[in-house]
Amino acid sequence: MAVTVDRTTTDEHAPSPPARVSLTPGTVPGLLDGAWWPRSRDLSRELPALAERLDHSWGRVTHVTVNPAFWPVIPRKVPVTGHTVHVGWFTNEQDPHKLLVFSYTAERLDLLIIPPEADPAAAARLMSGATTPGGLLTASRLMEDERAADDARESRDREGEWETEGGTTPPPAGNPTGPPPSARGM
Template sequence: MTIAPDPPLPSHPLVRLRLAPHGVLPRAINGAWWPRSYDLLAELPRLLAGLPRMWGNISSVTVNGAMWPATPGRMLVVNQVVRLRRTVTASAPHTVILLAPGRGRWDLLVVPPDTTEEAAEPLMADAAGGHV
């Protein structure tokens, strides 16, 4: 009997994302994302690749400028142009807003990359459970 070798590890870490159950009523927070770094250009493609297909193609992303270093106004993600917007709203320093034309808007809590796993897990669970 031959044992197959383990499959290769992904070339990039899996996205740390927890989404709230799909419901009829709109939510203030639709889940949580815990990026691995403050490099938005590296992290955003992973996030978008990890989203449910039913969300459609995200065409616009708004991030808080206080959390992320300067970014270009748009970037190419899987052959699609995504507009990047920055806000400095103090009321939502740790959120990212995702827009898909004809599909909707989703707001995710962003757990800072340097957060410990012990601190991040309850934040992500609360965001996905609707307690944020």
């Protein structure tokens, strides 16, 4: 009997790569304070790297809240180097694309959550939009705008591909190639 060992599994105790997070510069208030681009939808695995990064630059993270639409499993507590982060969730009250982060100093950060499967160019655009000082777009609105822009880019790409493959532009709707139907019988 042959035994196959799966070596693609990850060690739960292996350190996570640094968090991909960007905070709004300055103190101009906006609807978002930055963006976070996790590598997976595993909050237990992703939150320690984010908390470690924020602990050093912003203050010790004590709590986070999420909307369960983004995370398949939401742990109540996540161990982080030197402390524990408590996790809460709100289904209707919290934007599904937003993470609320709280510190010991009772400060709060509202971060856009960029889906882990996002294209790097889209993630860069979303990070830029979320870190605009005084920004007035919600997390969901930024995501909707990015989806709409992506759809428009895909449409232009399809049209360009069709044109370069020998397609021709169809005649305008008001310009039939023959005489109008009422003039044919005269």
